[in-house]
Amino acid sequence: MRYLIPIVLFIAQTGMAQTIAECKHRFDKYLNLKGALSDRVQFENNAFYILNDKKEKEFAVYTNETKVLADFFENSSLTEQAKLYKLKGLNKLSKKQLDSLAMTMNDDSKLPKPNSSKPLQNIRIAIDPGHFSSNYEDSKVEGKYVKLVNEKSRKKDTITLVEGQLTFLTAQVLKNMLEEQGAKVILSRNKENMTAFNQTYNDWYKYRRNKVLDSLKQKKELDDDKYKILKQFPKEKLFWAFFRDYELLERAKKMNSYYPHLSVIIHYNVDDKNSPWTTASQRNNSMCFISGAFGTKDLAKPANKLHFTFTIGKTSSAIRNY
């Protein structure tokens, strides 16, 4: 009997040229969920535009620029991207400017030459084992566990599965398999039951929580009211109100700084709805998520706007056919 379905997400980081129509297709089909981003992007025949808060055009990507800009956004720092975003604005880049932009990029994202004995030689892969708990007690905070009870012999046959443990063990197996093929692999969290901050959530809550909240307040990333509320929250509440997203950013930061050719995010979901369920399932699903899941609020942050621009302009594709 099957109970859980492994969900492995692949995000290949291969920026490739595409037409504006293809960018629009990508945006409509995958990125603009229920029209949430319609006020942020405008497509015309020969360009797409990122709009500012007043819905005015702020940055343009023209047909002949898609390839170079996709490569640039993939192979440059946020500071360089912010500079280009501001300087370029709605201007069209000349051939000379495009050429010089192409020349300034590093070659980190290019796939290494295939090696016949080790087909993944030197390919960088980042794996994110979803969640962090590896035991039932800790997983109660995340709510990522199932208890399967055999009705006939209740005590004997109860099986407890903790998603954070399954994803971590899967990541270990996958890492070894990929390394055998020559890949260079990192994990977003390196030990069982640990968060991406290299400590358990319990320890983070005990020893680091106040420091983090204080510093965010100081940097004005948390306003006074929210700060006061979060400071009072017990462990479970703070997890849902703050830590979950905060830790996810740390995972993304780690993975991005590795410039992976491919990212793999592992979860075990019940089905495509993943809503509360009470019985085991015979279904066998695979889910695929497309990178770039930004909401309107996210785009208030300049850095997210840059990531988002890149997401529309690139094509995710399989890394290679082996």
Ligand SMILES: [Zn+2]
């Ligand atoms: Zn999950």
